[in-house]
Amino acid sequence: xxxxxxxxxxxxxxxxxxxxxxxxxxxxxxxxxxxxxxxxxxxxxxxxxxxxxxxxxxxxxxxxxxxxxxxxxxxxxxxxxxxxxxxxxxxxxxxxxxxxxxxxxxxxxxxxxxxxxxxxxxxxxxxxxxxxxxxxxxxxxxxxxx
Amino acid sequence: xxxxxxxxxxxxxxxxxxxxxxxxxxxxxxxxxxxxxxxxxxxxxxxxxxxxxxxxxxxxxxxxxxxxxxxxxxxxxxxxxxxxxxxxxxxxxxxxxxxxxxxxxxxxxxxxxxxxxxxxxxxxxxxxxxxxxxxxxxxxxxxxxx
Numbered sequence: 001x002x003x004x005x006x007x008x009x010x011x012x013x014x015x016x017x018x019x020x021x022x023x024x025x026x027x028x029x030x031x032x033x034x035x036x037x038x039x040x041x042x043x044x045x046x047x048x049x050x051x052x053x054x055x056x057x058x059x060x061x062x063x064x065x066x067x068x069x070x071x072x073x074x075x076x077x078x079x080x081x082x083x084x085x086x087x088x089x090x091x092x093x094x095x096x097x098x099x100x101x102x103x104x105x106x107x108x109x110x111x112x113x114x115x116x117x118x119x120x121x122x123x124x125x126x127x128x129x130x131x132x133x134x135x136x137x138x139x140x141x142x143x144x145x146x
Numbered sequence: 147x148x149x150x151x152x153x154x155x156x157x158x159x160x161x162x163x164x165x166x167x168x169x170x171x172x173x174x175x176x177x178x179x180x181x182x183x184x185x186x187x188x189x190x191x192x193x194x195x196x197x198x199x200x201x202x203x204x205x206x207x208x209x210x211x212x213x214x215x216x217x218x219x220x221x222x223x224x225x226x227x228x229x230x231x232x233x234x235x236x237x238x239x240x241x242x243x244x245x246x247x248x249x250x251x252x253x254x255x256x257x258x259x260x261x262x263x264x265x266x267x268x269x270x271x272x273x274x275x276x277x278x279x280x281x282x283x284x285x286x287x288x289x290x291x292x
Contacts, residue, residue: 002148007257009289091290097257111153111243118264122288142268143155144237 004100004114008121009093012128014064017094020128021067021085030124030133044072049136051146054078077109096121112145150246150260154267155239158274160210163240166274167213167231176270176279190218195282197292200224223255242267258291 010017020026027045028035034048038058045056055073059082060066067085071078086097098121103110119140127133134140156163166172173191174181180194184204191202201219205228206212213231217224232243244267249256265286273279280286 003252004151004260005252005257006261007254007289007291008261009291093290095289097254099257106149106151108153108243111151111245114150114260115152115154115264115267118261119268121261122265122286125288140268142271143153143241144239145153145155 001101002103002106002110004098004103004110004117006096006098006117006121008096008098008125009090010096010125010128011092012094014087014089014094016128017087017096017124018064018067020124022061026127028135030127030135031120032136033138034136045069056083075109077103077107096124112143115142147247148249148252148256150244150249150256150263152242152244152263152267154242154244154271155236156242156271156274157238158240160233160235160240162274163233163242163270164210164213166270168207172273174281176273176281177266178282179284180282191215202229221255223249223253242270258289261288 020030022039024035024039032047032049035045037043037045039045041058041061043058045058047054047056053074054071056069057072059070060068065087069083071081081100081102084099084101088095098117100117119142123133123135166176168185170181170185178193178195181191183189183191185191187204187207189204191204193200199220200217202215203218205216206214211233215229217227227246227248230245230247234241244263246263265288269279269281269285
């Protein structure tokens with residue numbers, strides 16, 4: 001099992017970051033505009049991109065502290081993996097410790113997803129700090145795989 | 147042992163990407179302006195940033211194909227780790243498969259470095275495609291750890 005790990009800092013309160021992770025409007029502002037579903041614990045969120053998408057079951061949502069999803073539909077490599085956002089305050093930042101855990105193999109698609117997650121987490125930071133993220137379909141193009 | 151993995155695509159030839167990985171001017175254009183040393187196999191490259199830096203021994207340099215470094219000086223977590231750039235052509239892109247291999251533990255600093263590597267690899271892409279990268283000290287700030 002291998003994991004993707006990231007760390008960003010957002011100059012905003014943990015509550016502001018938490019809201020961007022637990023509301024359909026917030027999520028649509030940084031990951032993909034085509035987002036819907038139920039962001040409450042036990043609910044399923046539906047994220048769609050031009051080539052496909054992901055359904056996430058919300059396993060945990062602790063205000064200002066943590067959000068955990070399980071991938072319940074999507075590409076085979078993602079099925080059953082978990083995505084965690086841990087929040088903490090440090091200096092003037094809310095630190096987001098991100099992990100996408102449980103990949104079976106370090107395949108080329110995992111390399112791609114690691115880099116894409118970085119650009120989407122920067123989109124989350126930009127959304128909260130400036131009011132404007134870069135969600136799909138306006139996301140940063142990193143390669144032929146988009 | 148845990149690894150950082152990334153994948154980007156650069157719309158340029160493998161030779162152009164290789165040059166940006168194996169010349170002091172190329173490296174200074176996307177990672178840190180304070181770069182010097184010997185980029186040939188067996189040589190040591192010296193990369194400096196405001197808070198410190200890294201010395202890399204060049205283990206492999208296959209034109210248009212691969213570059214491998216070993217960290218011989220720098221932060222304790224980096225010592226002995228290896229950094230690989232594998233190049234291949236796909237569509238109109240040179241794909242860079244990047245790995246930073248051999249971290250002992252998935253510490254918070256590794257989360258940070260994963261996200262920073264993504265921004266530096268986008269800097270490499272921008273340097274080659276537009277002539278302008280974002281090397282330190284003008285690199286993208288991602289958090290309180292810079």
